[in-house]
Amino acid sequence: MTVRPTQSTSLNAARRSADLARLEECPEIDVLVVGGGVTGAGAALDAASRGLSTVLVERYDLAFGTSRWSSKLVHGGLRYLARGQFGIAYESARERDLLMTVTAPHLVRTLPMVIPVHRDTPAAHALLMWAGTGMGDVLRRAAGTRSAVLPPPRLLTPAQTRRLLPGVAEDGLRGGLLSFDGQLVDDARLVVALARTAAGHGAGVITRCSAQSVTADGVLLRDERTGRLVPVRPRAVVNATGVHAGELDPDVRLRPSRGSHLVVDSAALGDPRAALTVPVDGGTSRFVFALPQADGRVYVGLTDEPVEGEPPHVPTVPEDDVDFLLAQVNRALRTRLGRDDVRGSFAGLRPLLQADGNSADLSREHAVTVSAHGTVTVVGGKLTTYRAMAEEAVDTAVRERRLNAGPCRTRDLPLVGAADRAELADLAAPRRLVARYGTEAPAVLAGAGADPALLEPVACGVTGAELRFGVRHEGALDVDDLLERRTRVALVDSDRESARSAAEAALADAG
Template identity: 55%
Template sequence: MPGPGPADGAGADALSPARRAADLDAVAGAAVDVVVVGGGVTGAGVALDAATRGLSVVLLERSDLAAGTSRWSSKLVHGGLRYLAHGELGLARESARERAVLMRATAPHLVRPLPFLVPDAAGRDVTALAELGGRLGDAVRASVPGGRRSLPSTRRVDAAEVARATPGVRGRRGGVVFWDGQLVDDARLVVALARTAAACGARVVTGAAVRAVDGADVRVELDGGEVLTLRARVVVNATGVWAQRLAPGIRLSPSRGSHLVVPAARLGSPSAALTVPVPGSRSRYVFALPQPGGLVHLGLTDEPVPGPVPDEDPAPSEAEVQQLLDTVNRVLVDPLTRADVVGSYAGLRPLVLPASAGTGPGGATADLSRKHLLEWDGPVLSVVGGKLTTYRAMAADAVDAVVARLGRAAPRSCTARLPLVGAAPRVALERVEAPARLVARYGTEAPAVAALGTEPVVDGHPETVGELRFAVRAEGARTVADLLDRRVRIGLVPADRERAVPVAEQVLAEEL
């Protein structure tokens, strides 16, 4: 199996402009084992799993890697405490297992332990329940391979520790801390998966929309208008909330999860995720999640989305904005206002309707299971549902089904042990000679990124021109949106994005 190569745009993992052109030439009229439709975390995971088992793979994405739901998450790799509240022990164990895989083996450079603090200011009954849930989560974590030592244990903390970790909380009272995993960037995980798949032989083509599947023929329209056809023995439909376009029989009930972006200073620059229960719920919380660059992401909602799913990015509703602010303000000394919101985003969850449900979308999406579904329709296998944390398990299940359909003798999935591009043990990452911020985003590739330029894209912000150049040379970025909205994430704050556009345009002019 080929491994990740040098990060100079010429390695086997580099999604460079030249690589895309070569892959397009090779794909047109070709016959392959598997065509994966959708370049989010599920599709990239399927492409990697299939390629590591020796199948010929083409991944087609209509826009850009992580352009859909996969970049709009809470950026958490979580152990599934909510699933325990719903009695879904199996799903909680799967989440805890996959979290341990990411933190210890496949992407330790992208995932870090994050404390979640539930303050007594929210009510002692609330923290008592949080402590019970946290200890149950600890027990589940200890029951899965690699989980026991992956995170600290749940514990009560005193008022002084609450003040240090979440300075914006009112009152001098204690609280409860439990731990989970945080991704430095959800879109970066998807890019790492796609590049690792490319290193293992997959062809990854963005700007390629699948318009029809007719038997073995897959009709593809490129973003320049050109149409090509290739033949696939199996098509994996990993398009999330858009899955019904290739598989009309799939029954989904999408829900919207929204976040607000606020300056961390408005909350006292917390080091822990402030956790406040949604009024009237025993399993839903609003989180104030500290982020790199002096920001906090405030989420998460769970609102049903009726009707056809549009191609455009969703946006938080006014009611969701107010709900998020009202909930977190219950425990803050200095309440947040809408004037504090410097950005916002929303994503759509592809929740699967159970067979027993009615004909319309469900109204209580928060109660729908996050289990994934595999369903065949002729040569098309749809994999929907699930969540970012369990992408690898979803992908392994899907490729198991593909291998069985092909009648191929292929090895079992090895992706639980396969480091993604840039990954290394934490002790090795600590020795990488590059700024810590770059190591947290690029792992062992950080020196190569730093060598491409350290000047800031926007004055006063840490993102560098070198990151933009690396995104074009190695990460498949082709547009301003690719660069600012999915590679360095400046686009999460519209005012910063506006200032960054001329720099991104200049880099593209020089690199393409």
């Protein structure tokens, strides 16, 4: 049975104030979720949809942390299979299927991915990689994903390879290995959709609100807008603060690893229609990707470097990472990318669980732990598996804190904007908007009212109507929320400047 929200899913400054005031008035709630990334927003939705009184607090903004810096792939779990981790590989494929068919079909598209094969590619390597794509397809079928959603892999001729990857090096090109995976139009939009859907099920969603301390007596929150301290007494606390999880539970030990991406113009790679997949240094186990995006850009990623010391809140991309990524992707390109082609860059920190050995060997699995005074920490994993992690975390909280709640309902719970592909195809709105807002795309257009200027792009195809929607319904409180997270305009500095005044106007219009 499909579970639908019963309350408004709109987030905005007025709702934030009301949620905060309600929490101050009634500090005894069932579940407080700390951290508004994909894991925390998923946990808030899980708890609220079970009927638990739930509040999600986030120090900055929804998707402020790692969740907006991912590669935006909805993985089938092939890399886990390669390491013999069958359970997690299957879980990943199953969660991918749910995201693409039930929870967020509007936000996830089918992405063709091509590994070009050149004369100097060792035959054994090509065979191994082809076997890998075959195993990925076994996983797809095991998870019940239809081939209409993710077609099976196939071999490409050189001409077919060039058609999908016009920028590929032609010298010695023998063909390509084509496979398919899921790709989010925007990871931050998934987080916002989760938080809004949670709000629709009654959760309070309070951004600019940090957890200062968690003890057996309760949690001390701080309203970051006013500096006011707000003590609360939740029956259960879910710590979903990603790489900062150890600040609330010192027993949780993480060793974050930095993953960097470069932003380049799609035209610099000949406007690829597939992800170019390049084996690092000609090996077979690690890859650099050139991932085409919906806004005329390509993201080239990614690195995997251990980060020592206190993890920064906004990581930056070091020069070494730029050099590494350019060198690797250039091995497969006809016209080399240079520093001048890099329009922007971003880095995220993987919340990896502490283990012995190198970063590449650390566990990508998630953990759900319970502290001495009962705080449930959920950390690690992947964006793709957020729902399963949230389910386990809330199950643990219900069990440990003896909460009165039913079973998890999120498997059948479409996020705000979701619909099946046929319904999405019939919507009377531009495809670009449907891919970002799903069934809400007509409402985004209607929000422009009588002002046609709001339908004109301000940067990267983003319109003033989208910015207005971000303020009125998606909880954006300032220019950065709008340009860095409700849209991704700010990934390129010049785009941010082009859109700044429209963002300010959208905020003034709401105020």
